[in-house]
């Protein structure tokens with residue numbers, strides 16, 4: 036099948052009430068337009084023409100990774116006009132054209148495949164997706180005669196009260212022979228309440244019997260819900276989120292509460308991992324098997340191995356965690372944190388651009404930045420790598436099996452040798468030799484009877 040795709044994305048999206056062009060509004064950290072572009076790419080068309088207009092530069096930058104022919108529609112005179120603007124981009128193409136809307140983000144690839152196949156099988160000139168919905172407000176209504184044949188599509192703004200009752204709506208997705216398009220688009224007029232060239236007007240050219248028309252009715256109308264408002268954006272988010280969660284559950288992931296689990300479509304999760312409620316997993320994150328994530332955990336752009344436990348209220352971005360690691364509650368792993376096998380990161384611990392070696396522990400209240408921590412190291416509570424001198428960052432190295440006493444300040448650049456120990460409360464400014472104890476404290480004084488004297492003085496005054 037020779038197929039080209041046109042994506043309509045030139046409109047402003049007035050009803051979003053936003054500075055951001057409508058099609059760039061994100062759902063689970065990916066813009067609506069990106070969903071549509073990804074779906075379009077998956078069906079492997081010969082080419083994709085993307086119609087842009089409103090805030091053209093901004094949208095163009097956002098899609099710069101996609102191999103699309105950008106068509107500028109200026110001014111935006113309606114969806115029919117938008118398709119007409121693609122004539123040059125598709126001049127040497129003679130197959131079928133699948134037309135998608137940038138604001139219908141939840142449509143699935145299987146549905147698009149089924150739709151285009153039906154279009155072909157039926158040898159249609161024009162096919163469109165329709166859906167039966169409970170609340171058809173805002174959509175174009177599909178009008179049929181008593182024999183059930185499609186007569187036309189009437190826009191919400193042009194419909195009579197009687198027509199508005201129709202619950203079959205136009206989803207804004209079409210498959211059309213390109214010869215039909217270029218012969219007929221010029222015949223559309225603007226005689227409607229919005230003075231626009233309506234793309235659904237092409238249906239009217241079919242009723243003469245000259246062309247074959249197919250209305251492809253969908254069972255799951257949620258998939259083709261259009262987004263014109265923030266409320267509809269939220270509904271589309273739910274549809275997409277449910278779809279992603281379902282996919283993971285089919286793959287053997289337990290999701291305890293799908294209503295509060297937010298996983299971006301770029302994420303992969305291994306079998307027998309459990310995701311607890313109120314958890315966000317996004318970006319290019321990969322999670323292994325048998326992990327326990329959450330509740331209330333945020334993971335972005337991170338690689339997590341197998342059998343990792345990330346406990347309550349932990350926040351991870353751009354980090355790498357190997358297998359059998361236990362983290363949190365309340366830990367913060369920042370970019371380039373690398374946690375090796377079997378390490379433990381406890382509560383109120385922040386780690387940035389540092390490696391924590393195999394089996395090492397940072398159990399409580401520590402900041403580890405720009406550090407290389409070896410294997411079997413214990414970092415005592417309250418330890419801080421003082422990595423920043425106000426001008427530049429410096430490195431801390433703690434070699435294998437060293438023991439860092441509680442409340443140690445490691446003033447970088449500094450190195451603590453193998454099996455060395457730092458005494459609690461020490462400010463370490465010089466390298467510590469392997470096996471040595473470094474202690475940096477003023478001697479403890481005692482003033483005999485001081486407490487009793489103070490109490491007596493207080494009573495007298």
Ligand code: UD1
Pocket residue numbers: 043044045046047058086088108110111112113114115116117136137138139173174175176188190204205206207232233234235260261262263
């Ligand atoms: C459109 C359909 C309606 C259908 C609904 C499905 C028309 C006239 N109406 O209505 O029958 O039920 O979608 O969601 O087509 N666009 C352009 N250039 C323009 C105008 C719009 O590229 O000049 C783009 C928009 O950016 C958007 C898409 O076309 O991505 C649809 O436009 P929109 O204004 O949202 O149409 P609806 O009123 O939702």
Ligand code: CA
Pocket residue numbers: 138261262263
């Ligand atoms: Ca719309």
